Amino acid sequence: MSSYLSPEFIHESWYVAAWDHEVTPDKKLARTLLGQPVLLYRDTQGQVVALADKCCHRAAPLSHGRQEGDAVRCLYHGMKFDRSGQCIEIPGQAQIPAKACVRSYPTVEKDCFIWIWMGQAQNADPAHILDFFWHDHADWRMKPGYIHYQAHYQLVVDNLLDFSHLSFVHPTTLGTASNAQVRAEVDRTDDGGLRITRWYLNDEMSPNHKRVAQFEGPVDRWQIYQWHAPAFLRMDAGSAPAGTGAPEGRIDLRAMKFRHTSVQTPETLGTTHYFFCQARNFALDNAGMTEAIFQDVCTAFGEDRSMIEGQQRILDTDPNFQPVATAHDMGLNQARFILQRRLQMEQTAGQGTSE
């Protein structure tokens, strides 16, 4: 593995395990998160349960099992586990040993995301879950997306913290020539994240804006996003008719406003779950537009994937790769520093290897 990529996961964090629609009363979900197999299902109240997908008896996958009410039964030898992971039945045996249990993970459902805490359960404070209100708000409309990457999650983080790539990777979807010329403003936020601001004044719209625009001509365009470790991007983006005062906070009525979500959850050290959406605050009932915007983002993220998986393959041939820095790396470098510090904090606290 390349020294350029961290060989360890940050455990003490909320992660997105799934979109809410991926786990239904009829459909459980087996998904590997941070290298650990996890089973997600909904109990009879619709609450999401997350258990280690590994029966404590013989390591059989509980996802091959059967939900019975709020519990799940392993269909190898029939052990039954309640939603806390405690074994409540061993066929053919009256006594249940205390240690007969599987790990359960704290979960929270919020903003159409199923959140999971992969670290020490006592540290799981729902107050630390980031706000993605536009996923499920009357003023906004989006279609949820998921893509799987054959690449380390840090390569996706790198990608998202330097939008100069939009000019080159996404010339027909998200980018214009100016993406690579505008220097982003990068600030630390009080809560340990980054705020990255990009204004493109009197510029053309990006192709994906152009395709759904309800006005023509040059625009003042913005991409203002917050990034938080391990891998969350929340963006306010938009295009307003040029010179109507957007940079000063006067948003013209014709302006298009978007909220964008890009969230990564490591699957393994070489593969990543990527959850995304692009919400808008106009033409809400135009289902065709919802789909068109979704497809544009899918196309763009396919472009990213091709490049990032290429990067991964190249890095796999060179364990000693040392990057040459550019002026666009500010955000990326700060993010790497933040990730590194989080890992060190976990290791100091002895919580990194919890299970």
Place this chain on the structure above:
Amino acid sequence: MSSYLSPEFIHESWYVAAWDHEVTPDKKLARTLLGQPVLLYRDTQGQVVALADKCCHRAAPLSHGRQEGDAVRCLYHGMKFDRSGQCIEIPGQAQIPAKACVRSYPTVEKDCFIWIWMGQAQNADPAHILDFFWHDHADWRMKPGYIHYQAHYQLVVDNLLDFSHLSFVHPTTLGTASNAQVRAEVDRTDDGGLRITRWYLNDEMSPNHKRVAQFEGPVDRWQIYQWHAPAFLRMDAGSAPAGTGAPEGRIDLRAMKFRHTSVQTPETLGTTHYFFCQARNFALDNAGMTEAIFQDVCTAFGEDRSMIEGQQRILDTDPNFQPVATAHDMGLNQARFILQRRLQMEQTAGQGTSE
């Protein structure tokens, strides 16, 4: 590799290399056994020969070669080996160096199995080959089966030593609800194996018995099997009309009697050859019934495979897995103890790494 699975093979044992029909005068067989590539073929007398599938000259596979009488010629540079593995011809060269030979493995053909000894040849005593007389006996009829598992052989051994799984893995083929309730009786046999006895009194037939039964109603049903290391299961099973005295040894004329074979030979540390059959002592000439019984077992072993390969994938993510024991684990635990002791004996005797 999970610490739950042995990283070593037991070498000093007879193993099943193949069913007899897999090696014919016209068809040699290349098969990896205990990590070693082996070539099996029949000499002009029909005797099975087993040689390392690795020419001593340049490691070319002899299975790409050509049988010439009792010998096999490597079709890379033409070295010819007799059935003992001794080189008897080097094209273009009169002298044959004494060390020009490939390893040959003792074989015995018995009960439709081709047996092979993978340890020190001097320890290969045919008297230690287990009896599977029902494979080739006028009173019994079976169809031989083979299945390949992407799993360590010990996971298959685990499976076979705890039939409580029949209720959950095989509800429509081999199992009934009572499999998980009946506690097996586990005894050590004088020859270092285990005898496992399960009686289901006044119970329903299992689905696979029901499909070929020639009477109706409740039965006294039994599964009495012997297990021997490394991986041999021989079972006497059947269903007799309930209350007709089967448990006391009075077998009603209507009773269905079966002999079942489940034998595993490790291919590698993560894959396994599985030889099986289910013989019966009734309706011998009913070819449709032979096929129906065969298909039932194939279906059931596909069910096992799905679960066991799932286990293997889960264990691959967790090198430190420690199982929680249940009351059904008696047989399994004893088998693991026996396997462990066999390995230790080999290592003490310095015979484990023979080649």
Place this chain on the structure above:
Amino acid sequence: MSSYLSPEFIHESWYVAAWDHEVTPDKKLARTLLGQPVLLYRDTQGQVVALADKCCHRAAPLSHGRQEGDAVRCLYHGMKFDRSGQCIEIPGQAQIPAKACVRSYPTVEKDCFIWIWMGQAQNADPAHILDFFWHDHADWRMKPGYIHYQAHYQLVVDNLLDFSHLSFVHPTTLGTASNAQVRAEVDRTDDGGLRITRWYLNDEMSPNHKRVAQFEGPVDRWQIYQWHAPAFLRMDAGSAPAGTGAPEGRIDLRAMKFRHTSVQTPETLGTTHYFFCQARNFALDNAGMTEAIFQDVCTAFGEDRSMIEGQQRILDTDPNFQPVATAHDMGLNQARFILQRRLQMEQTAGQGTSE
């Protein structure tokens, strides 16, 4: 990896990176050589450029980029590199750090081959490039061939240095029974290579000669080739009517003369690029004959590949394999000695790990 195969590459050598037709003004080529990803393209003068296929900024593959004149632009963040590998543009940034460059490899185009030097650039002397004049000469005609092997390059070298395999691997293409009986004459050449001479007097033609022969009857047939490390075979071969004086240098007008090329370039430690052709000096304008000869060699090298990839799979199961020598191994043993000495020289000079 088997101890029988070298775990290291020889770097200080010219290698064939590609046939000239594989890299055109419209088509760049990404190819891994000695474990290193390389991008090959032609500049506006048609000169071949070879750069590390790994942007110095974030290791993105330049082969996913775009040629712009003589330069190539990475299409991740837009860094542009000239044909020497020096970065000449970083979008959004005026300064270009001196270390912003990718490795460039010396290349030479000669005899339809694109040659590349994978070692220290200052050692790259085009005078050391071997002569393959028949690739592009008015008196000779050939069709260039390429085949990919899932095997270590030394196994292909072994193959080519012992033609006794022709009798067994190629009985219907290149070989006759006599190949395995004739002992080759093996000599060291002044330039550190080997000369291997085989004469088959008053013998039958090989099948591939027979198919294009313009006379009948027994022949004096020859295979005289030079081998140079790491992996170059250049052969003068032919068939003349028997007894017309070919061994003494009198080549009958009816004689068929061939020049054969077999060149290997390691892709990785387990895979190999194989470049080949079979040129002839007769019936030059017979395109059907060119194709027939090409297809014969493709068939033959497919036969080799099957055997050699089989060898590789067998060796993968046995890290300790020690070959038993035969009289035909002279050439092969000398080649291994030469390769070993070249590696030692590199390591002594500290040049083996250059990059």
